[in-house]
Amino acid sequence: MSDVNAILLISCPDGKGIVAQISEFIFKNNGNIVHAAQHTSKDDKLFFMRIEWELNGFSLGRDEIPAAFTPLAEKLNMKWDLYFNDFVPRIAVFVSRHLHCLHDLILRQSMGELSAKIEAVISNHTDARDLALQFGMKFYHFPINKNNKSDQEESELKLLRELNIDLVVLARYMQIVTAKFLECYPQKVINIHHSFLPAFAGGNPYQQAYDRGVKIIGATGHYATEKLDEGPIIAQDVIKISHRDDVADIQMKGKDLERIVLARALRLHLENKVLVCGAKTIVFD
Amino acid sequence: MSDVNAILLISCPDGKGIVAQISEFIFKNNGNIVHAAQHTSKDDKLFFMRIEWELNGFSLGRDEIPAAFTPLAEKLNMKWDLYFNDFVPRIAVFVSRHLHCLHDLILRQSMGELSAKIEAVISNHTDARDLALQFGMKFYHFPINKNNKSDQEESELKLLRELNIDLVVLARYMQIVTAKFLECYPQKVINIHHSFLPAFAGGNPYQQAYDRGVKIIGATGHYATEKLDEGPIIAQDVIKISHRDDVADIQMKGKDLERIVLARALRLHLENKVLVCGAKTIVFD
Amino acid sequence: MSDVNAILLISCPDGKGIVAQISEFIFKNNGNIVHAAQHTSKDDKLFFMRIEWELNGFSLGRDEIPAAFTPLAEKLNMKWDLYFNDFVPRIAVFVSRHLHCLHDLILRQSMGELSAKIEAVISNHTDARDLALQFGMKFYHFPINKNNKSDQEESELKLLRELNIDLVVLARYMQIVTAKFLECYPQKVINIHHSFLPAFAGGNPYQQAYDRGVKIIGATGHYATEKLDEGPIIAQDVIKISHRDDVADIQMKGKDLERIVLARALRLHLENKVLVCGAKTIVFD
Amino acid sequence: MSDVNAILLISCPDGKGIVAQISEFIFKNNGNIVHAAQHTSKDDKLFFMRIEWELNGFSLGRDEIPAAFTPLAEKLNMKWDLYFNDFVPRIAVFVSRHLHCLHDLILRQSMGELSAKIEAVISNHTDARDLALQFGMKFYHFPINKNNKSDQEESELKLLRELNIDLVVLARYMQIVTAKFLECYPQKVINIHHSFLPAFAGGNPYQQAYDRGVKIIGATGHYATEKLDEGPIIAQDVIKISHRDDVADIQMKGKDLERIVLARALRLHLENKVLVCGAKTIVFD
Numbered sequence A, B, C, D: 001m002s003d004v005n006a007i008l009l010i011s012c013p014d015g016k017g018i019v020a021q022i023s024e025f026i027f028k029n030n031g032n033i034v035h036a037a038q039h040t041s042k043d044d045k046l047f048f049m050r051i052e053w054e055l056n057g058f059s060l061g062r063d064e065i066p067a068a069f070t071p072l073a074e075k076l077n078m079k080w081d082l083y084f085n086d087f088v089p090r091i092a093v094f095v096s097r098h099l100h101c102l103h104d105l106i107l108r109q110s111m112g113e114l115s116a117k118i119e120a121v122i123s124n125h126t127d128a129r130d131l132a133l134q135f136g137m138k139f140y141h142f143p144i145n146k147n148n149k150s151d152q153e154e155s156e157l158k159l160l161r162e163l164n165i166d167l168v169v170l171a172r173y174m175q176i177v178t179a180k181f182l183e184c185y186p187q188k189v190i191n192i193h194h195s196f197l198p199a200f201a202g203g204n205p206y207q208q209a210y211d212r213g214v215k216i217i218g219a220t221g222h223y224a225t226e227k228l229d230e231g232p233i234i235a236q237d238v239i240k241i242s243h244r245d246d247v248a249d250i251q252m253k254g255k256d257l258e259r260i261v262l263a264r265a266l267r268l269h270l271e272n273k274v275l276v277c278g279a280k281t282i283v284f285d
Helices: A018-028 A062-075 A100-110 A129-134 A149-162 A179-184 A205-212 A247-270 B018-028 B062-075 B100-110 B129-134 B149-162 B179-184 B205-212 B247-270 C018-028 C062-075 C100-110 C129-134 C149-162 C179-184 C205-212 C247-270 D018-028 D064-075 D100-110 D129-134 D149-162 D179-184 D205-212 D247-270
Strands: A005-013 A032-041 A046-054 A079-084 A090-095 A117-123 A138-141 A167-170 A189-193 A216-223 A233-240 A274-277 A280-283 B005-013 B032-041 B046-054 B079-084 B090-095 B117-123 B138-141 B167-170 B189-193 B216-223 B233-240 B274-277 B280-283 C005-013 C032-041 C046-054 C079-084 C090-095 C117-123 C138-141 C167-170 C189-193 C216-223 C233-240 C274-277 C280-283 D005-013 D032-041 D046-054 D079-084 D090-095 D117-123 D138-141 D167-170 D189-193 D216-223 D233-240 D274-277 D280-283
Touching: A005 A018, A005 A062, A005 A274, A018 A032, A018 A046, A018 A062, A018 B018, A018 B032, A032 B018, A032 B032, A046 A274, A062 A079, A090 A100, A100 A117, A100 A129, A100 A247, A100 C100, A117 A129, A117 A149, A129 A138, A149 A179, A167 A247, A189 A247, A205 A247, A216 A247, A216 D233, A233 A247, A233 A280, A233 D216, A247 C247, B005 B018, B005 B062, B005 B274, B018 B032, B018 B046, B018 B062, B046 B274, B062 B079, B090 B100, B100 B117, B100 B129, B100 B247, B100 D100, B117 B129, B117 B149, B129 B138, B149 B179, B167 B247, B189 B247, B205 B247, B216 B247, B216 C233, B233 B247, B233 B280, B233 C216, B247 D247, C005 C018, C005 C062, C005 C274, C018 C032, C018 C046, C018 C062, C018 D018, C018 D032, C032 D018, C032 D032, C046 C274, C062 C079, C090 C100, C100 C117, C100 C129, C100 C247, C117 C129, C117 C149, C129 C138, C149 C179, C167 C247, C189 C247, C205 C247, C216 C247, C233 C247, C233 C280, D005 D018, D005 D064, D005 D274, D018 D032, D018 D046, D018 D064, D046 D274, D064 D079, D090 D100, D100 D117, D100 D129, D100 D247, D117 D129, D117 D149, D129 D138, D149 D179, D167 D247, D189 D247, D205 D247, D216 D247, D233 D247, D233 D280
Parallel strands: A090 A117, A090 A167, A117 A138, A167 A189, B090 B117, B090 B167, B117 B138, B167 B189, C090 C117, C090 C167, C117 C138, C167 C189, D090 D117, D090 D167, D117 D138, D167 D189
Antiparallel strands: A005 A046, A005 A079, A032 A046, A189 A216, A216 A233, A274 A280, B005 B046, B005 B079, B032 B046, B189 B216, B216 B233, B274 B280, C005 C046, C005 C079, C032 C046, C189 C216, C216 C233, C274 C280, D005 D046, D005 D079, D032 D046, D189 D216, D216 D233, D274 D280
């Protein structure tokens, strides 16, 4: 009947028998594991695991799993999250005036590549309005200036709640998101930064790259945190440039990179393959 | 006391509870799993696993593990191999007249990067003699012509047995190795082919690449099989070229690639991270 | 006043003084060279050059240049083409049912990245109709079967002439274009093949790549020629895959590659940076 | 008779007719241009050119070229350097305790890839002694501590002069070279930094990369300048890492990168393909 899989993301203090006990939990309930990956962070002696199994034939219903798993989770002192791969998160995409990342996400949604639904496009400008409406998305304009930023964020958060948004994607939003906003969406705000972080953090990274004369530029997809451009990195990629590339050429090459890296980071997140460990990520790709 | 790990490479028909039973075997013997990775090949419904645990604290001695594991292995219809990461395989490197790969392996051995010992260098030419002797390796010259190939291979095999060679590396050997030879070293002969297979199989791949006008060249590290250049691929990489590169330039760029790809394939093999599944590999990197 | 540049693409038998005489022609007419690149093909002793200069201040009008240049061209036995960088070629995009490349080209046009105009979308299916119309392009449906192929191509060619199409882009068209068609658009038909040619030419390259167990897949942008997948290569790129990728994963990764490689090949062509030399290209990037 | 080429590296204020006049100079002296490349830096309105022609048939002797070229050079206000591609520069390699880059350069020299001669290895440690002597190079030990640094550099400079060293390669030297030293070898000191500059400048970049959780690491080959790690970049490259890589893994992957990037930067320099423009390079590859 169902082709749905369950996914557990787990972190706990390292120790013996964790894999055995978790896989035994699934086995004794007649589950078929289709993917399992683990990692031990030696620095802080933490164990991380992603385990995915078929619900088909599993002896526990979806709603029964948490209660059944809790005793083991408590015994091993786990943090854990349970996902089902038929869940389609609702995304709000925040953009400013550069629309290539938004356009790319729309393309991927229309190709069926995105296991999510872009519910709304939110911007401090109106450039994205036509594109959003053209593809059947809601568009909301929240112009931001020095005085209204806090109020506008408040309104945005209210809107996100009304729209039942699960995930926020900053697709070249060019505005700093406040700590208060991020608290409402912990590890649920993904940003694309148009440089190979930590190089060229902050504003105008392509100009910085041009001025420094680097031979390679990059892009970084990461969870947004309060400190700009310091969030846990999910994905990065690079492309070669040369002295023949002026800033406009670099921007054009960089746009391709931004689209691919943002899409890759988003996909990894949507497939529940990313665990955060301090300032770093564990990506079970 | 000991920092040695045990590694099991397993393949068996897919089914429920495999991970649970294997990890339970290790847990009940008080083993601490440090790495575990699995893969299910849907095409042929086979399950593959690599599991590594610390011998320190494990309740079974090295020699006791096989007997203790056999009942489970038979129950699940496994093929399995057990390795210990303090084992240092003895390698014979076969070369012809191009010495860059050999030189690179020597460098890596001297840097401590290679968890193996290059015991002997074997060649149908004498170009490598000085280099081998300079770094304290044995050198053997087996000149090969149309008439003596079979006899010389016989002698080589005899020598490899005398030297207790565990692994053969064809580091630009430029000679076809016979099926009989390969049977003596099943999945223990690693070849570097200087193209991005399956493009440009056979002779003179750089000239072929030049003639075709490709914009990227590659190298492929693979297990040697009877059919030339069709063995299971372990590692590949590529580098960009342009119309400005003549054949000599392509060769020079390719040499860097060959060295890196051969070293990567060899390292993956030596770390027992490669399982062969038909004509393909599963690489738990 | 004008910011337009003129571009000469030249090939001729190699010899002394070619650069001097060509640059002298521009200098004596008061032209300012902004780019110049040359290449000598030693195999066939041919000289290739791309030279670009500002029309602003140039003493010859656009229409006067050919006549003024002809004596030198004849003296040096040149093949040459003259372009102006304010020319906006009219493109017809041929697609089948995969729309990612078309969608990507539309995005690039809307971002101002494409110095061309997508005039029409032509397909043997109707999947692309909505997308084309949505972005203000004409859409034409030419269903093709075994019996009508020749007639339909005839009709397509007639349409292309009516629409004054300068360049044909096969953006995953999945149909072989005949020699007769190609003769009407010599080196004006660009194809994207979803493999790293010459590996996996022909149909279903991603399935072929999966079956062979390669660790890297590629895409190739090339001029279409009568022999399928053997045309001069303009651009190639690759991406890593692993045993964890099934055919669907490979297709998804490949789509990103196809979009980027087609766009790169198209841009190089549109910037008049590609010269064809037999089965190969010279790309002055 | 001779297969030697002459190479001019030129920079001057941009203007009309520069290419024409330079190529005319070569043409009228019966020279055959084999490569020519140019670049205009719009920021500072400077013109850069690399032009290479065959001495065979050229009507001027090597020694006559400078005097013959000077009038044009003065007219166009050029900085220029004249090279001949049969010149074999004498290199001193400075190392500390990491020998992989030195070992790699030795390999390349023995393969004939390096159009230079490694004359001496200089170190503040003795680890490299055996390797250097084994391959017939001189080895000099200059132990450096807080008090003797200036004196030791003085001695090193004296030695370099005695050995007629043309180029200094800092192959993981791990010591800051003083401004005084650099003044003696302007743009003749090439350093490899084991990060993707400007990310992770300074000490212990692999540890920094690990701590930050980046997904890609890099290496940078650049001309050394007084400000550490801020010199003009000649070549960069990167390699992917993951959460599975600890610092030792990152170091091992990085070593391959360092070797390749240093070799590439060195080769570009030795082929006289690099021009410095402020803090940046123009690389005519």
